[in-house]
Amino acid sequence: TRSASSRKAPATSKALQQKILHHLHTTQGTYPEKASALAWWEATAAAINEFVMAGLTDTQKTHSRYDTRAVNYLSMEFLMGRLLSNNLHNLHLFETTDKALAALGQNLTDILEQEPDMALGNGGLGRLAACFLDSLATLNYPAVGYGIHYEHGLFEQHFRNGRQIERPDDWREYGNPWEVCRPESVQQIKLYGYVETVYEDGRARKVWHPGRNIKAVPWDIPVVGYNGANVNILRLWESRATDFFDWDVFNAGGYVDAQIEQAEAEAISKVLYPNDETEAGKELRLIQQYFFSAASLADIVRRYQRAHGDDWTQFPKLVAIQLNDTHPAVAIPELMRILIDDKDMDWNHAWQLCHQVFSYTNHTLLPEALEKWDLHLFEKVLPRHLELIYEINHHFLTEEVEQKWPGDDGVKSRLSIIEEGARRMVRMGHLSVIGSHRVNGVAEVHSELVKSDLFPDFHALWPHKLTNVTNGITPRRWLKACNPRLAELIDRHASKDWPVRLDKLQKLTDLADDARFQNAFMKIKHENKEELADVIKALTGIEVDPGAIFDIQIKRLHEYKRQHLNLLHILALYRRLLENPDHDMVPRVFIFGAKAAPGYRLAKDIIFAINKVADRINNDERVGGKLKVVMLPNYRVSLAEKMIPAADVSEQISTAGKEASGTGNMKLALNGALTIGTLDGANIEIAEEAGEDNVFIFGLTVDEVKALNSRGYNPYDYYLNDAELKAVVDWLDTDYFTPGQPGALSSIKHSLLDGGDPFLVLADFRSYAEAQLKVDARYRDRKAWARSAIINTATMGKFNSDRSIQDYVDRIWKLKPYPRDNA
Numbered sequence: 174t175r176s177a178s179s180r181k182a183p184a185t186s187k188a189l190q191q192k193i194l195h196h197l198h199t200t201q202g203t204y205p206e207k208a209s210a211l212a213w214w215e216a217t218a219a220a221i222n223e224f225v226m227a228g229l230t231d232t233q234k235t236h237s238r239y240d241t242r243a244v245n246y247l248s249m250e251f252l253m254g255r256l257l258s259n260n261l262h263n264l265h266l267f268e269t270t271d272k273a274l275a276a277l278g279q280n281l282t283d284i285l286e287q288e289p290d291m292a293l294g295n296g297g298l299g300r301l302a303a304c305f306l307d308s309l310a311t312l313n314y315p316a317v318g319y320g321i322h323y324e325h326g327l328f329e330q331h332f333r334n335g336r337q338i339e340r341p342d343d344w345r346e347y348g349n350p351w352e353v354c355r356p357e358s359v360q361q362i363k364l365y366g367y368v369e370t371v372y373e374d375g376r377a378r379k380v381w382h383p384g385r386n387i388k389a390v391p392w393d394i395p396v397v398g399y400n401g402a403n404v405n406i407l408r409l410w411e412s413r414a415t416d417f418f419d420w421d422v423f424n425a426g427g428y429v430d431a432q433i434e435q436a437e438a439e440a441i442s443k444v445l446y447p448n449d450e451t452e453a454g455k456e457l458r459l460i461q462q463y464f465f466s467a468a469s470l471a472d473i474v475r476r477y478q479r480a481h482g483d484d485w486t487q488f489p490k491l492v493a494i495q496l497n498d499t500h501p502a503v504a505i506p507e508l509m510r511i512l513i514d515d516k517d518m519d520w521n522h523a524w525q526l527c528h529q530v531f532s533y534t535n536h537t538l539l540p541e542a543l544e545k546w547d548l549h550l551f552e553k554v555l556p557r558h559l560e561l562i563y564e565i566n567h568h569f570l571t572e573e574v575e576q577k578w579p580g581d582d583g584v585k586s587r588l589s590i591i592e593e594g595a596r597r598m599v600r601m602g603h604l605s606v607i608g609s610h611r612v613n614g615v616a617e618v619h620s621e622l623v624k625s626d627l628f629p630d631f632h633a634l635w636p637h638k639l640t641n642v643t644n645g646i647t648p649r650r651w652l653k654a655c656n657p658r659l660a661e662l663i664d665r666h667a668s669k670d671w672p673v674r675l676d677k678l679q680k681l682t683d684l685a686d687d688a689r690f691q692n693a694f695m696k697i698k699h700e701n702k703e704e705l706a707d708v709i710k711a712l713t714g715i716e717v718d719p720g721a722i723f724d725i726q727i728k729r730l731h732e733y734k735r736q737h738l739n740l741l742h743i744l745a746l747y748r749r750l751l752e753n754p755d756h757d758m759v760p761r762v763f764i765f766g767a768k769a770a771p772g773y774r775l776a777k778d779i780i781f782a783i784n785k786v787a788d789r790i791n792n793d794e795r796v797g798g799k800l801k802v803v804m805l806p807n808y809r810v811s812l813a814e815k816m817i818p819a820a821d822v823s824e825q826i827s828t829a830g831k832e833a834s835g836t837g838n839m840k841l842a843l844n845g846a847l848t849i850g851t852l853d854g855a856n857i858e859i860a861e862e863a864g865e866d867n868v869f870i871f872g873l874t875v876d877e878v879k880a881l882n883s884r885g886y887n888p889y890d891y892y893l894n895d896a897e898l899k900a901v902v903d904w905l906d907t908d909y910f911t912p913g914q915p916g917a918l919s920s921i922k923h924s925l926l927d928g929g930d931p932f933l934v935l936a937d938f939r940s941y942a943e944a945q946l947k948v949d950a951r952y953r954d955r956k957a958w959a960r961s962a963i964i965n966t967a968t969m970g971k972f973n974s975d976r977s978i979q980d981y982v983d984r985i986w987k988l989k990p991y992p993r994d995n996a
């Protein structure tokens with residue numbers, strides 16, 4: 174029976190106190206009077222780890238006892254953030270720990286602040302992977318996350334004179350209490366070299382003679398499900414030099430070369446690439462992709478063979494592999510290589526297995542983000558894989574494409590994995606579609622565009638392959654943990670199980686017009702705003718009024734996300750206030766958080782512009798406190814957790830058709846912010862759920878954007894015909910915001926006019942400004958605002974990542990849940 178077992182006995186705060194003290198003494202080697210906050214954090218984490226590890230062991234035992242089908246989620250990025258608070262919530266030990274620490278004279282909130290974020294990702298794609306791991310564990314699905322154990326995650330952002338400065342992130346500088354090294358599961362990874370054809374028994378075999386061997390060392394991070402459900406594993410690979418063994422060569426002058434080789438091997442997992450949409454074919458990035466894909470596949474195959482030896486019939490029944498974007502697409506030829514070269518399987522059998530296990534998620538349509546590798550670079554690094562890709566391509570073009578479109582060379586060249594041209598390229602998206610049985614986009618509109626614009630020929634060839642799974646977010650981190658006041662209110666008025674049944678928030682719609690509930694809801698929002706005001710003061714020195722509208726835009730800095738549209742509107746408000754100091758507007762604080770890719774000039778200029786405009790406006794007495802602008806430095810998961818609960822307005826203003834889904838939009842709406850947004854990505858589905866009355870939609874639609882672009886868009890048509898727009902764009906070309914440095918902000922104006930305004934900022938400006946007037950008007954009607962905010966929270970159930978995961982399970986992965994034995 175799996176009823177009451179000793180481990181389930183909930184820890185009392187007394188017992189926890191003892192555990193924490195024990196770890197303070199025996200693992201930290203210190204004592205309460207002397208211990209630093211960091212030591213308290215380490216000791217608390219170690220105490221909680223006892224529960225985590227026990228759950229991990231039981232879960233892994235259960236999985237191997239029942240030989241479970243599992244999904245292997247391959248991702249270059251996992252943006253986990255902090256783990257202690259999450260683990261405490263998921264184990265229901267938060268209050269107990271709070272009490273235990275209080276009894277020891279410590280404050281849990283302060284201790285939680287000691288933990289560095291695990292920032293092993295750039296943005297949406299990496300955070301989605303982290304939310305999915307939380308949901309997989311919570312729903313008791315067997316799953317392993319596979320990624321890279323970067324020594325340095327996403328850079329730390331500072332501002333110097335308003336400009337972004339990057340510093341390396343050092344999340345592991347003082348060790349990390351959550352990870353477990355698994356030397357018994359080390360893998361050897363081959364690179365470079367050449368391929369030899371050997372003839373054996375009248376058969377040609379390919380032998381890859383690698384030029385390089387690298388060791389892949391796995392670090393496991395336990396992923397705790399809510400309710401202490403299963404504890405799954407996130408396995409991150411670290412690169413090391415292979416053990417040096419030839420002592421003679423070493424002593425005969427090889428010493429220096431060996432050190433260089435070691436440094437090169439370790440470079441592979443040294444740093445996360447900080448670009449989230451473009452990267453110009455860097456060799457090291459390709460090696461990172463192969464390194465972690467090959468190590469993960471070797472691990473998957475090893476686990477399978479431990480139970481099934483050379484019987485491959487069960488392989489597609491037990492193994493599902495999800496490719497998080499095309500970054501791990503090289504896993505497809507790698508599995509072919511393992512099956513054919515190492516396991517001696519014939520092509521058709523290998524391909525049939527391969528194609529059944531893989532599926533691929535597309536996260537972007539931006540042409541610059543669609544990965545292509547120079548064929549010669551690819552051949553140099555992975556000579557055997559290029560051969561296999563040629564063969565995959567040959568089978569595909571001569572069998573499938575020729576069948577469907579006989580003699581059509583146009584369609585063959587469009588569908589070929591190899592792009593012909595001056596420089597031949599390997600198209601990773603094509604490889605991913607051909608090698609997978611399912612391909613999904615991440616929101617309805619995005620998935621439709623994947624079918625119609627990105628892969629139309631593939632869609633015609635395989636009408637059932639392309640599908641949609643709308644993204645989601647975990648309500649445990651993004652409501653329960655980050656917004657405890659609201660969580661408690663919901664506990665009292667909806668039902669207690671909302672963290673796993675988010676659709677139950679619907680009950681709150683009945684209270685949307687209830688004056689007492691409205692007051693309670695808005696009081697919480699106000700308290701959250703007071704807390705954020707303190708954070709703003711501490712980080713920037715800027716004082717903001719919690720009575721003002723908190724209008725928040727948080728996401729990577731990118732032209733398509735249009736932070737500069739927001740900025741132009743801020744300039745328009747400022748100008749209205751200067752022209753008429755009595756101009757009637759609800760006081761507003763515009764708050765940004767955004768990192769720019771270090772090499773993305775215009776994005777960095779936009780950050781600089783926001784900082785300079787903020788300086789000027791915040792210090793201008795004439796605006797009478799009606800307008801403030803704040804750009805918080807070093808935006809990251811743990812800062813998002815403080816900003817989101819305090820937002821009144823959520824800025825989701827991408828050019829229609831460009832934002833695949835967005836997930837910040839979901840987090841903000843769930844916490845009662847009203848969206849001002851375009852009909853793009855998941856905004857459309859948010860508007861459907863909340864109702865058009867409770868969001869502020871503006872701007873061109875996807876179809877209108879297409880029509881305008883094909884007519885020929887001319888930004889001057891808008892610039893010259895809108896006096897206010899012209900005035901604010903021209904303002905950027907003066908030294909008003911950068912005294913003594915005229916032209917310091919003119920790159921933005923330049924991109925909007927001579928640059929052709931590729932993201933239609935000027936075209937959407939007026940409609941955006943009008944939508945902002947509606948925001949202002951709604952806020953004046955306190956009851957109407959409260960009603961809309963409550964309805965937003967109440968109707969976001971769809972965006973629970975548990976629902977996304979269940980969609981993946983039903984349509985793609987076909988998993989069964991296995992609650993752990995002993996739970």
Ligand code: 26V
Nearest residue numbers: 297298448449450451452536615833834835836
């Ligand atoms: C692309 C590249 C290109 C090469 C350099 C490194 C690098 C790193 C990441 C990426 C992919 C970025 C794609 C991405 O994050 N897409 C976002 O995915 C979210 C989750 O599906 C979605 O909500 C956002 O709309 C989408 O922009």
